[in-house]
Amino acid sequence: MRLLLSCGFAAPSKPRCGSTSLRRALDPFLDPTLGDMAIDRAGQKRPFHPHITVPALRSLTARVFEVEAPALLEDWLSDRLNTPISLPALNGTSGSPPPPLGEAAMDRVRAMFRWEARHYGI
Secondary structure, three states: EEEEOOOOOEEOOOOOOOHHHHHHHHHHOOOOOOOOOOOOOOOOOOOOOOOEEEHHHHOOOOOOOOOHHHHHHHHHHHHHOOOOOOOOOOOOOOOOOOOOOHHHHHHHHHHHHHHHHHHOOO
């Protein structure tokens, strides 16, 4: 999770939904001298947790952006940070055909993501 208290913004991490890209995009804007925090594991900074729930998050900030609407977050961050922000594509693959991959590439994917390959029958 990234807490940019200096901007009134919190970004929880949700497994497998692009949160690593979001964290990397926000890291350059963290200012620990203003109370901003990078929380990468449970117990690191209580009471915060990297996978905090939305109700708990709402108790910290009035702004909650859905990952399905990255343009709203980009606009808000650009305004708050006074610099244009362009986030990497998040959840932009729905409805898109998978790219063609050769068997050698697929073998590498299967080796890297063994559990997912078995789970999804790849």
